[in-house]
Amino acid sequence: MVEPYTAGKKRKSVSVSKFYLFDIAVARTLQNISVPYEGNEEFGQYFEQLICLELKAWISYKSPRSRLTFWRTTSGNEVDFCLDDDLAIEVKSTDTVTDKHLKGLKALREEEIFKRYIVVCREEFPRKVDGIEILPWKYFFESLWA
Secondary structure, eight states: OBEEOOOOSSSOBOOOOBOOOSOHHHHHHHTTOOOOOTTSHHHHHHHHHHHHHHHHHHHHHHOTTOOEEEEEBTTSOEEEEEETTTEEEEEOOOSSOOGGGGHHHHHHHTTOOOSEEEEEESOSSOEEETTEEEEEHHHHHHHHHO
């Protein structure tokens, strides 16, 4: 379970949790559905699941007091993961992050809560756009565990 982040100041947040199954393949096998392929709409959901599981593992091993949440407003703005009040993380399975992918992070940044705003994606190289870090997933994992 990933609980919602509700400490926002300017926007009303939802209060319903998100559920991630511990193993991506288990759900597919139980449903007798093949593994999603790159470019498939479901691929993004599984990419997000991968990042979630890595964050959960990091919390278990490195920072047991940390809290993993997500942020979603009643108007539809969303950020996939919030780690304490330090990181706001949006996950995009794209290999080219554009301005439309930054919408949720920009809205959350207006709340002035988090220290860093990150998009984890499949781009090749890290970069910054308007103060938001765009990080390839491998780079993100390496930085997380360093």
